[in-house]
Amino acid sequence: MAILELSHLKKYYATQKAVDDVSFSIEPGQIFGLLGPNGAGKTTLLRMITGIFYPDEGTITFDGKKFDPENDIQRIGYMPEERGLYKKMKIGDQAMFLARLKGLSQPEAMAKIKYWFERLEMQSWWDKKVEDLSKGMSQKLQFVITVLHEPKLIILDEPFSGLDPVNANLIKDQIFELAQKGSTIIFSTHRMEQVEEICDQIALINLGKKVLDGKVEDIRQQYKEHLYEIKLDREIAAGATSSVFETVNQAGNKMIVRINEGRTGNDILRYFLDQNIEVQHFGEILPSLNEIFIRLVHGTNAVTRSFHNI
Numbered sequence: 154m155a156i157l158e159l160s161h162l163k164k165y166y167a168t169q170k171a172v173d174d175v176s177f178s179i180e181p182g183q184i185f186g187l188l189g190p191n192g193a194g195k196t197t198l199l200r201m202i203t204g205i206f207y208p209d210e211g212t213i214t215f216d217g218k219k220f221d222p223e224n225d226i227q228r229i230g231y232m233p234e235e236r237g238l239y240k241k242m243k244i245g246d247q248a249m250f251l252a253r254l255k256g257l258s259q260p261e262a263m264a265k266i267k268y269w270f271e272r273l274e275m276q277s278w279w280d281k282k283v284e285d286l287s288k289g290m291s292q293k294l295q296f297v298i299t300v301l302h303e304p305k306l307i308i309l310d311e312p313f314s315g316l317d318p319v320n321a322n323l324i325k326d327q328i329f330e331l332a333q334k335g336s337t338i339i340f341s342t343h344r345m346e347q348v349e350e351i352c353d354q355i356a357l358i359n360l361g362k363k364v365l366d367g368k369v370e371d372i373r374q375q376y377k378e379h380l381y382e383i384k385l386d387r388e389i390a391a392g393a394t395s396s397v398f399e400t401v402n403q404a405g406n407k408m409i410v411r412i413n414e415g416r417t418g419n420d421i422l423r424y425f426l427d428q429n430i431e432v433q434h435f436g437e438i439l440p441s442l443n444e445i446f447i448r449l450v451h452g453t454n455a456v457t458r459s460f461h462n463i
């Protein structure tokens with residue numbers, strides 16, 4: 154059973170259709186990426202899932218029942234893009250205050266805060282004030298506050314913005330672990346490399362509408378251009394074509410070819426082997442999510458014609 158199911162959600166601001174008939178569902182334990190360019194409607198969608206806004210139309214089902222923000226909110230952790238921390242309060246006191254608001258007892262909250270501060274290397278921050286934290290440091294604090302009460306559904310708006318690679322990896326590891334323990338994670342981002350690395354499933358939103366959703370690997374297969382990159386032991390005549398493939402790009406002994414319909418990678422290999430040409434590298438080029446995103450959102454072609462791995 155899906156943990157979250159959105160059905161025909163709509164949200165309009167005056168004349169702006171911020172979210173326009175979006176449906177998808179998310180299974181428990183999944184890491185789900187919500188993607189889209191600036192202004193696509195991601196934040197508006199997340200605000201409906203977290204009960205900040207009511208949808209104008211459509212329904213949200215959470216854990217098998219109609220979403221009831223007042224009661225369900227305790228089981229949801231939301232890290233918004235704009236940080237809502239109290240600047241003058243000490244970090245330790247702030248974490249305690251917010252943990253108590255989420256329903257944890259004082260000893261429970263203390264144990265959890267200590268656990269998370271240790272995991273994210275924040276022990277020495279206890280008496281610092283929020284206004285003395287860097288952007289990345291307050292991002293880590295906000296993450297801890299979001300997951301502290303072990304919510305069933307964790308929603309992170311741009312969780313890696315402002316984090317250096319070491320801290321981004323630290324947070325990434327926690328996300329994997331939380332999903333393994335059964336939490337469901339939704340995060341929104343523009344950073345496609347992270348999505349490819351982390352997400353089981355994605356939805357791409359553009360101009361308020363869902364343009365694409367599914368498993369990352371299935372989507373990359375669906376948008377492939379039947380291209381292969383090849384490195385040979387010698388240079389061959391420019392623009393080689395055969396009944397098996399056409400050359401798309403060639404530089405010295407490297408080439409990118411598009412395979413003809415009905416042919417397989419083995420046919421390409423056979424073509425060269427029959428001529429006693431050694432194939433030193435051979436691989437299919439699948440488009441990255443970034444390329445698919447650019448193609449769908451901007452209507453321009455992907456840049457898969459350059460050499461990727463050789």
Ligand SMILES: Nc1ncnc2c1ncn2[C@@H]1O[C@H](COP(=O)(O)OP(=O)(O)OP(=O)(O)O)[C@@H](O)[C@H]1O
Pocket residue numbers: 166167169170171189190191192193194195196197198
């Ligand atoms: N309070 C508001 N009043 C009127 N229009 C709004 C309001 N909030 C958002 N919008 C509009 O709704 C659309 C969707 O905005 P939203 O903030 O949901 O996008 P987003 O995908 O989160 O963008 P970003 O990646 O830039 O944060 C945009 O066109 C935006 O201008």
